[in-house]
Amino acid sequence: VMNGFKLSVSDIPPVLDKLVSLDNAFATSVGEITTALKYSSFSAQQAGIDFDHLAAYITVISSVTRQSSETIGQSLKTMTARFTDIKAGKIDLADDLGLNNVETALTRANILVTDTPTHFRPMQDVLDDLIKKWSSIDTLTQNDIIKSFAGKYRMPELIVI
Numbered sequence: 747v748m749n750g751f752k753l754s755v756s757d758i759p760p761v762l763d764k765l766v767s768l769d770n771a772f773a774t775s776v777g778e779i780t781t782a783l784k785y786s787s788f789s790a791q792q793a794g795i796d797f798d799h800l801a802a803y804i805t806v807i808s809s810v811t812r813q814s815s816e817t818i819g820q821s822l823k824t825m826t827a828r829f830t831d832i833k834a835g836k837i838d839l840a841d842d843l844g845l846n847n848v849e850t851a852l853t854r855a856n857i858l859v860t861d862t863p864t865h866f867r868p869m870q871d872v873l874d875d876l877i878k879k880w881s882s883i884d885t886l887t888q889n890d891i892i893k894s895f896a897g898k899y900r901m902p903e904l905i906v907i
Contacts, residue, residue, distance in 0.1 A: 747780060750787025751797045761797065768801060774808035778815040782808065785819025786826065793826040794868020825895045829859075829869045847894040852876070855883045855891065 747753065753761065765776045782804040790800045800822070807818050828848050849859045857875045861867050876891070883891070 747783045747787050747797075750783070751791050753797075764798065764801060768805045772805050772809040773812075774805050778808050778818075779804050781815035782819035782822065785816060786822035789823045789826040789830065790869075793830045793870075795826065795870040795873075799870050799873075821896065824897070826869060828895060829872075848891075851887070851890040851894040854887050855879060 747761070748755075748758070762776075765779055768774065768779060769776045779801060783800065786800065786804070787797075795803075803822065804815075804818055807813070807821075808815065811818075813821075831848075852859055852872065855876070857872060857879065859866060859872060880888070
C-alpha cells in the first residue's frame with residue numbers, strides 16, 4: 747500500500763486510523779481491506795483513484811459481497827486496467843466507436859472519460875459522475891457499463907455507494 751500510493755512512514759498512522767474506522771463501521775476487517783489494497787493500490791493510483799476512495803470501494807464491496815479480499819483486489823485491478831488501457835494508448839484514438847469499451851459504455855450515459863482531446867480524467871472523477879447518474883440510467887446501459895468495467899461479473903455495489 748505504501749508503494750502503491752507512494753506513502754512515507756509518517757503517512758501510516760492516519761492510514762491505519764482510516765482502516766480501523768472502516769473496520770469498525772462495516773462488515774469487513776483491516777486485514778481484508780489491506781489484502782485487497784495490496785493487489786489494487788498501484789493500478790488504482792495510476793488510474794487516478796486516491797487511497798480514501800479505493801479503501802471505501804473495497805470496504806463496500808467486501809461488506810456487501812463477502813468475496814475474498816484477493817478476489818476484490820484483483821477485480822479492482824482488472825477494472826482499473828480496463829480504464830487505463832485508454833491512457834496507455836492501446837486503443838486507436840481515431841476509432842469512431844470509442845477509445846475502448848469503457849469509454850463507449852460511459853458515453854451512452856453522457857459521462858465523459860476525457861476532458862480534452864488529449865487528456866483523460868481520473869477514474870475516481872468518472873466514477874463519482876457515474877454514481878450521481880446511476881439511478882437515472884436505463885438498465886441496458888447500466889449492464890453495458892458494468893460489463894465494460896467488470897467483464898462477466900455484475901458488481902453494482904462498486905457504483906452504488
